[in-house]
Amino acid sequence: MDYELTGEQKEFRKNFRAFCEKEIAPRAGQVDSQSAFSFENLRRLAATGFLGMPFPEKYGGSQKPLLTCMIAWEELARACPSTFLSCGIGSSLAGILLNFFGTEDQKEKYLIGLIKGEKVGAFALSEPHCGSDMAALKTEGRKKRRAYRLNGAKSFVTNGPIADFVILIALTDPGAPLDQKMSAFIIEKDMPGFTAGPPLEKLGARGSPLSQITLKDCLVPEENLLAKEGGGYLCAARAKEFGRLGFAAYSLGVAHACLEESIKYAQSRMAFGRPIAHFQEVSFKIADMQMFVDTGRLLLYRAAWIMDQGLEASTDNSIAKLFISEAATWCAANAVQIHGGYGFLKEYKVERLYRDAKLGEIGEGTSEMQRMAIARSLLGEGF
Ligand SMILES: Cc1cc2nc3c(=O)[nH]c(=O)nc-3n(C[C@H](O)[C@H](O)[C@H](O)COP(=O)(O)OP(=O)(O)OC[C@H]3O[C@@H](n4cnc5c(N)ncnc54)[C@H](O)[C@@H]3O)c2cc1C
Numbered sequence: 072m073d074y075e076l077t078g079e080q081k082e083f084r085k086n087f088r089a090f091c092e093k094e095i096a097p098r099a100g101q102v103d104s105q106s107a108f109s110f111e112n113l114r115r116l117a118a119t120g121f122l123g124m125p126f127p128e129k130y131g132g133s134q135k136p137l138l139t140c141m142i143a144w145e146e147l148a149r150a151c152p153s154t155f156l157s158c159g160i161g162s163s164l165a166g167i168l169l170n171f172f173g174t175e176d177q178k179e180k181y182l183i184g185l186i187k188g189e190k191v192g193a194f195a196l197s198e199p200h201c202g203s204d205m206a207a208l209k210t211e212g213r214k215k216r217r218a219y220r221l222n223g224a225k226s227f228v229t230n231g232p233i234a235d236f237v238i239l240i241a242l243t244d245p246g247a248p249l250d251q252k253m254s255a256f257i258i259e260k261d262m263p264g265f266t267a268g269p270p271l272e273k274l275g276a277r278g279s280p281l282s283q284i285t286l287k288d289c290l291v292p293e294e295n296l297l298a299k300e301g302g303g304y305l306c307a308a309r310a311k312e313f314g315r316l317g318f319a320a321y322s323l324g325v326a327h328a329c330l331e332e333s334i335k336y337a338q339s340r341m342a343f344g345r346p347i348a349h350f351q352e353v354s355f356k357i358a359d360m361q362m363f364v365d366t367g368r369l370l371l372y373r374a375a376w377i378m379d380q381g382l383e384a385s386t387d388n389s390i391a392k393l394f395i396s397e398a399a400t401w402c403a404a405n406a407v408q409i410h411g412g413y414g415f416l417k418e419y420k421v422e423r424l425y426r427d428a429k430l431g432e433i434g435e436g437t438s439e440m441q442r443m444a445i446a447r448s449l450l451g452e453g454f
Contacts, residue, residue, distance in 0.1 A: 074369075076142075084142045090119055091150035099151035102278030103423050106270065108233055109278065112154045117188025121147070122158065126170055130178055131186040137375040141320055145368070148324020152427040153278030155324060157191075160317040160435075161229035161279065165192025165238050167313050168255065168306055172298035181236055181257060193234035194310050195225035195284055202227070203440050205307060206249050210286065212241040212256060214300075217293050219243070219256065221264070221286040231267045231282030235260055238310075239284070240303045253303030257295045264289030275426030314435035315388040316378070319371045322392075322399035322431035325424055326367060329399070329406035330360040332421050336410050347409070356405045363398035370394055386448040393441035396431030403428035 076084070094115050102109050116122055124140045126132025148155040162185055169182045169192075184190035201207040210223025221241055228237065236259045243254040258265055268283040298306055334357060337348035347353045370391040377384040406421040407414035414421045432438045 080139055080142060083139060084146065087119070087121075087143050088146050090115075091146050095147065095154060096150040099153070099278075100420070100423065102151060102153050103427075104277075104417070106272070106277040106280075108157055108230075108280050109154060112151070113158055113188050113191070116147070116154075116158055117186070122162070122166075122188055123186040125163065126166060126182065126186055130170075130182050136379045137316070138372055138379055141316070141371055141375045144317065144320035145323045145327065145371070148321045149328045150324075151278070152321060152325055152424075152430075153276045155321055156276045156279035156430075157230050157233075160314065160321065161194065161234075162192045164194045164310055164314055164317065165234075165236070168194070168238050168297060168310060169257075171309055172255070172302065172306055174294075176294065177257060177297065184235070190235040191230050191233050193228050193230040193237040194314075195228045195231075195237050195239040196307055196310065197225065197227045199224055199226045199283070203437060205304075208240065208242055208253060210239070210241040211245065212243050212254060212291070214243070214293075219254075219291045219293065219296070221256065221258070221289040221291055223286050225284040225286075227271075227281060228267070228284050229279055229281055231284055232270045232280040234267070237284060238297060238306070239286075240307050241286075243300055243303070247301065250304040251301040253307070254300050255297040255303045255306035256291050257297055258286075258289065258291055259295075262289055262291060274429060275423070276430050277426075311435060312378075312385060312388055315385075315392040315441075316371070316374060318431050318435045319367070319374070319388070319391040319395045321434075322395040322428065323364065323367050323371055325428045325431065326360065326364050326395065326399040326402040329402040329421060329424050329428075330357065330364055332419075332424070333357050333360060333406045333409045336413075340411075353409055356409060360402045360405065363395075363402055367391070367395035367398055386445055389436075389441040389444045392431075392436070393438055393445070396428075397438060399428045399431050 123132030124135045127134050144159050166185045185192050212219040212221045239256050239258050240253050244252045264287045266285045270280045337353050340347045374384050374387040374391045403425040407425050410421050413419050
């Protein structure tokens with residue numbers, strides 16, 4: 072087993088980290104305090120090729136292995152979790168679905184613009200009454216001649232307020248078995264009957280806009296069906312697979328940033344005549360953070376590597392997401408603790424990281440749902 076990144080991957084990490092530290096991290100506080108998505112960050116990320124990393128060259132991407140993408144995802148999340156949530160998860164997820172299931176026309180129309188940073192995408196599955204329980208969806212799309220008429224509501228759509236198009240899951244055959252009753256649609260923001268609500272106020276990741284979406288007799292032409300009718304479950308499963316990887320990378324970035332802030336502060340803050348790093352209660356917290364970051368990174372890389380081999384990775388994704396997201400909230404809580412009263416002030420980065428960390432345990436399947444998935448893989452369906 073070879074744990075070493077290739078020379079190219081090491082060089083890529085060095086350069087992409089330098090880019091994030093110079094171009095993205097300095098705006099992270101402002102993005103959070105103003106609850107404002109940074110289109111400037113999007114433009115710069117597009118210019119580095121970040122948005123095209125998982126996609127074929129034919130559409131403007133560079134088709135990097137997922138393992139290399141994870142290096143970039145962690146670094147971006149470390150610099151600005153909000154920017155990563157919108158550009159790395161929200162928009163990329165829409166791109167990943169288009170790449171897997173889209174027709175050539177759909178890829179030309181939507182994927183190329185996404186990779187260039189000219190279009191913003193989103194993925195909408197959760198509804199006001201259900202997030203974990205996908206079988207309880209209510210949004211419906213009824214076929215009428217060459218279009219579908221969609222009615223319903225989606226809650227919690229990352230990028231909802233700024234998205235040019237949304238990949239949305241709706242029931243097309245409510246009486247059919249779960250894996251056949253839903254379909255995925257590409258819905259443009261200007262389609263009549265589509266409304267994105269105002270940005271929702273959030274605890275953390277405040278620079279990544281989130282809204283509800285309502286569909287009232289929204290007519291979607293049949294060429295905007297993604298995959299075939301009844302293929303929505305497969306699209307949602309794919310989105311979850313990549314989404315879990317995305318949230319694992321998000322949490323790893325947050326945990327890594329907490330570790331770095333804690334080291335800096337512990338070495339400079341004096342108490343009882345010496346830097347607080349000299350107190351075992353402080354230094355052991357930092358040691359544990361390093362342990363969580365290292366272990367989390369190994370789990371994330373393992374999951375990405377398995378996916379790169381084209382193998383089934385859903386349990387490994389769940390393990391990575393569960394472990395790293397819970398480790399990140401622990402790291403964030405202890406980073407604040409190490410900063411004492413200053414950790415409670417907006418002026419210090421750990422205050423924001425503490426708020427950002429929590430989302431990792433909720434987005435794209437809560438910790439409880441990940442535990443259920445892992446247990447099911449060990450004990451079988453009917454445990
Ligand atoms: C900032 C943010 C961005 C998001 N972005 C998107 C997005 O872009 N697209 C999208 O589709 N969704 C998005 N979501 C929604 C997110 O995926 C859901 O919030 C999440 O899946 C949980 O669903 P829920 O909120 O409906 O909670 P519920 O499913 O109602 O769960 C509530 C609680 O009950 C627990 N629970 C539920 N069922 C069980 C069970 N069987 N056993 C044990 N415990 C259970 C849950 O773990 C949780 O603790 C986003 C959410 C947030 C907060």
